[in-house]
Amino acid sequence: MKLDVAQSTLTALPQLIKSCLCILPVSLVPSRIPPKLNLFGNSMWIRSKRHSKEKPFGIKWPDEPIKALGAYFTYDQKLVKEKNFIERLDSIKKLINIWSTRGLSIYGKVTIVKSFVIPKYIYICSILPTPKELLKELNKILFKFLWKGVDKVTRASVINEYEEGGLRMVDLQCMVKSLRLAWLKRIFSGTN
16 A cells, blocks of 8 residues: 555656746745745745646645745746736825925934935835836935925035935935845845
């Protein structure tokens, strides 16, 4: 009996390996997964198998984007951009409109940007490729909020330190690059 089980396992092994290479389980994300997330129900086909109707091992294959750890994943890059970046940009526009009605000083506005606006993008920019046009749009919104219209001084001078006549405003392009470099440090140091 044990020999039959072993033989059937060996004959099924190539198909199992082939099927496993065609799926991307959500379980590849870090170990802190929300308890309500069903790992076997949240897997996606990758590459050439993405439009396949097969259902190996009885796994449910979703048609809509999968949300894992606060980010949406799907094959449609436009939908990834929409769900992860554009929706956040819309919420930032609403937040900026609320804060722009108050009589804040220029330093207060920089504090609002650093405290409420930038944190909405830090995580998502560190794990997904950030569209350059999104960073340009976000910069435009932030500096319009800062100056109530057109820029009064160059953006480079606003980013400078206080001692150099700047306001220590966030440089979005540098922030995104530093978030990416931080991942390299984590990967090569072997820490979580």
